Amino acid sequence: MSRSRSASAWLxxxxxxxxxxxxxxxxxxWSLSFSVFKWNGIGAKVFIGIGNYxxxxxxxxxxRAFVNNLIFAGLGxxxxxxxxxxxxxxxxxITRFRDFVKVAYFIPxxxxxxxxxxxxxxxxxxxxxxxxxxxxxxxxxxxxxxxPLSDPHLALxxxxxxxxxxxxxxxxxxxxxxxxxxxxxLLEAAELDGANWWQRYVHVxxxxxxxxxLISLVVLISGTLKGFDVSYILTGGGPGASSELVxxxxxxxxxxxxxxxxxxxxxxxxxxxxxxxxxxxxxxFRSSGQERM
Amino acid sequence: MNCFKCSRPGxxxxxxxxxxxxxxxxxxxxxxxxxxxxxxxDSFVKTLRSLVDGYKKDHxxxxxxxxxxxxxxxxxSKLRILASSxxxxxxxxxxxxxxxxxxxxxxxxxxxxxxxxDLGISDRFYPISLxxxxxxxxxxxxxxxxxxxxxxxxxxxxxxxxxxxxxKTIDDLLAVLAKLKEAGITPISIDGKDYWPAMRYLAIPPFxxxxxxxxxxxxxxxxxxxxxxxxxxxxxxxxxxxxYFQQGFSSTDYTAALDLFTSGxxxxxxxxxxxxxxxxxxxxxxxxxxxxxxxxxxSDKDASPPTDWFAVSGIGTAVLKTADTPEMRDFLKYxxxxxxxKALYEGHYLPSIVxxxxxxxxxIYKRILDDIAGVKTFAKxxxxxxxxxxxxxxxxxDTNLALGQTTPEDYAAAIDQSIQTYLQNK
Numbered sequence: 001m002s003r004s005r006s007a008s009a010w011l012x013x014x015x016x017x018x019x020x021x022x023x024x025x026x027x028x029x030w031s032l033s034f035s036v037f038k039w040n041g042i043g044a045k046v047f048i049g050i051g052n053y054x055x056x057x058x059x060x061x062x063x064r065a066f067v068n069n070l071i072f073a074g075l076g077x078x079x080x081x082x083x084x085x086x087x088x089x090x091x092x093x094i095t096r097f098r099d100f101v102k103v104a105y106f107i108p109x110x111x112x113x114x115x116x117x118x119x120x121x122x123x124x125x126x127x128x129x130x131x132x133x134x135x136x137x138x139x140x141x142x143x144x145x146x147x148p149l150s151d152p153h154l155a156l157x158x159x160x161x162x163x164x165x166x167x168x169x170x171x172x173x174x175x176x177x178x179x180x181x182x183x184x185x186l187l188e189a190a191e192l193d194g195a196n197w198w199q200r201y202v203h204v205x206x207x208x209x210x211x212x213x214l215i216s217l218v219v220l221i222s223g224t225l226k227g228f229d230v231s232y233i234l235t236g237g238g239p240g241a242s243s244e245l246v247x248x249x250x251x252x253x254x255x256x257x258x259x260x261x262x263x264x265x266x267x268x269x270x271x272x273x274x275x276x277x278x279x280x281x282x283x284x285f286r287s288s289g290q291e292r293m
Numbered sequence: 294m295n296c297f298k299c300s301r302p303g304x305x306x307x308x309x310x311x312x313x314x315x316x317x318x319x320x321x322x323x324x325x326x327x328x329x330x331x332x333x334x335d336s337f338v339k340t341l342r343s344l345v346d347g348y349k350k351d352h353x354x355x356x357x358x359x360x361x362x363x364x365x366x367x368x369x370s371k372l373r374i375l376a377s378s379x380x381x382x383x384x385x386x387x388x389x390x391x392x393x394x395x396x397x398x399x400x401x402x403x404x405x406x407x408x409x410x411d412l413g414i415s416d417r418f419y420p421i422s423l424x425x426x427x428x429x430x431x432x433x434x435x436x437x438x439x440x441x442x443x444x445x446x447x448x449x450x451x452x453x454x455x456x457x458x459x460x461k462t463i464d465d466l467l468a469v470l471a472k473l474k475e476a477g478i479t480p481i482s483i484d485g486k487d488y489w490p491a492m493r494y495l496a497i498p499p500f501x502x503x504x505x506x507x508x509x510x511x512x513x514x515x516x517x518x519x520x521x522x523x524x525x526x527x528x529x530x531x532x533x534x535x536x537y538f539q540q541g542f543s544s545t546d547y548t549a550a551l552d553l554f555t556s557g558x559x560x561x562x563x564x565x566x567x568x569x570x571x572x573x574x575x576x577x578x579x580x581x582x583x584x585x586x587x588x589x590x591x592s593d594k595d596a597s598p599p600t601d602w603f604a605v606s607g608i609g610t611a612v613l614k615t616a617d618t619p620e621m622r623d624f625l626k627y628x629x630x631x632x633x634x635k636a637l638y639e640g641h642y643l644p645s646i647v648x649x650x651x652x653x654x655x656x657i658y659k660r661i662l663d664d665i666a667g668v669k670t671f672a673k674x675x676x677x678x679x680x681x682x683x684x685x686x687x688x689x690x691d692t693n694l695a696l697g698q699t700t701p702e703d704y705a706a707a708i709d710q711s712i713q714t715y716l717q718n719k
Binding site for chain 1: 370374377392395399541
């Protein structure tokens with residue numbers, strides 16, 4: 001690439017780079033600087049070095065939130081990939097009303113998290129009785145009625161599934177677009193060779209969208225590791241800390257407990273955790289023969 | 294270029310005209326900002342707006358812009374960000390808790406006791422409205438707007454169905470709740486999504502046993518939650534949670550808990566009189582099937598008299614020293630002169646200032662205000678007394694305790710640890 005072409009390429013990249021620096025890099029550096037202080041938001045900051053990181057290591061609640069977050073990310077990723085892929089395949093299989101179905105599936109993505117959480121809170125409510133309990137009653141399973149959002153063993157699973165429900169259509173659109181981009185001649189050739197519907201997916205379509213799929217995995221995992229809104233709004237991280245995630249714990253540490261230093265250390269941990277996850281995935285993809293993303 | 298030269302005199306004239314028209318605005322118009330923790334439809338906000346509008350008729354250059362909050366968490370977050378960036382509004386709501394204390398210690402807000410003295414209105418407030426927001430050293434930094442008692446509201450029909458009477462002692466309360474449950478009635482409706490209602494139940498046994506001494510010593514690290522008084526409190530809350538709170542209480546919000554009681558599906562509901570309008574009938578008095586009783590006593594060895602219980606004046610309002618201007622003082626004089634009656638007769642809530650008692654005032658209001666006037670020492674509210682980090686821990690652990698997810702001993706250890714950490718880092 002000539003020097004002038006290189007310069008013009010940098011010029012194209014520059015606006016996004018400036019924005020990214022201002023909105024991502026600067027806040028991370030800022031958090032990093034706060035994380036070595038003890039500070040309650042007003043008054044003097046006291047330098048404590050790695051004290052906040054040592055505290056994080058010994059904080060049982062943080063460990064609980066971290067484990068919850070891993071479950072949230074793992075389960076959420078699987079559900080969103082499966083649902084997104086399933087919906088994309090369904091869309092590929094229909095020709096009539098495809099746009100209507102696509103829009104219908106996509107609606108949860110554009111509804112605010114607050115509204116979605118309110119809907120599910122009412123659905124699962126016991127008093128007044130929500131749809132979930134009403135259906136159990138109608139099915140003769142009144143003994144199973146309950147308040148699942150108040151159950152410490154169910155709250156995290158419900159939070160994960162509601163989050164997956166809200167965002168899975170994004171992956172539907174990504175996979176559907178990838179499927180649509182596959183050269184039709186390839187599929188025709190496979191069909192002429194006698195491949196049935198399922199074989200065309202397994203041997204042609206899935207391999208052809210492998211890169212898109214892997215990129216979507218990176219986006220999904222880093223997104224779910226930073227999950228916040230559904231847990232915070234639907235259960236507030238509770239009951240107790242049963243659905244607490246790292247980001248909700250960080251928020252509460254800063255704004256409820258007024259520990260800006262410790263909260264910033266958790267924010268730094270979150271950023272490093274996401275970068276690490278992406279790096280590990282890139283390493284895995286490369287070792288499996290995938291090009292660098 | 295020529296064109297620019299030609300238009301220069303015109304431009305200069307325009308700038309002069311603009312400057313002339315803007316000058317009076319910048320020197321005379323006084324607009325103050327009030328960041329309120331109340332919601333947009335709150336009766337207090339409507340009352341204050343109405344009074345601001347009334348004042349503006351004679352003082353068109355004065356304005357108090359009220360910014361309301363969606364919920365208390367959102368309000369607290371915003372206030373703390375503004376405080377940390379030194380951008381506090383002229384008026385802002387606050388509780389007398391440790392974070393606000395630091396703002397006070399920085400000398401940013403006015404001395405409200407001095408303000409009341411200057412305006413000659415100190416003796417017009419209910420005692421609770423003066424004592425609730427006071428610091429331990431007696432200083433006053435918050436204007437209060439309400440005087441509220443907290444009662445156990447109960448459904449008379451459900452009590453009759455279970456054959457029980459309002460309890461006098463804590464043991465009676467547990468017996469009454471047991472009988473209600475035996476009769477197939479949900480004994481208690483509680484808003485478990487918010488932390489404070491469970492904390493009130495938790496604080497009842499210690500207040501009766503030691504008065505405010507326990508919470509005073511607890512927050513200072515001189516007493517522990519793992520002391521016998523604290524453990525007894527934890528066991529009391531766990532008993533209530535495991536046996537008598539409604540199923541799914543931890544995900545029940547304020548409105549749902551209120552509806553559960555007002556629709557007759559739960560027998561007892563602990564709530565402050567700010568919610569009084571929900572319990573009133575068409576005649577403005579209590580609905581015939583609703584009654585109330587005050588905090589039960591522990592025994593005849595109690596440290597606190599039966600007439601003392603939780604009474605609160607609601608979240609208060611601080612005024613920045615920079616907003617303490619002659620115009621603001623004049624507005625406050627007008628406000629306090631007209632506030633009490635407007636709050637009681639138009640807003641239908643209980644004001645912090647003693648109102649005029651008109652003949653058409655429903656008896657329940659007079660009764661409650663008499664109750665409030667009779668409180669000698671109010672029970673201190675734990676979620677205001679303790680540091681924010683411990684409040685957060687306590688709120689979370691209260692839920693675990695009430696759900697039976699932790700033992701009273703482990704619960705107490707978590708609270709003690711949080712208080713100890715706070716005191717060490719203070």
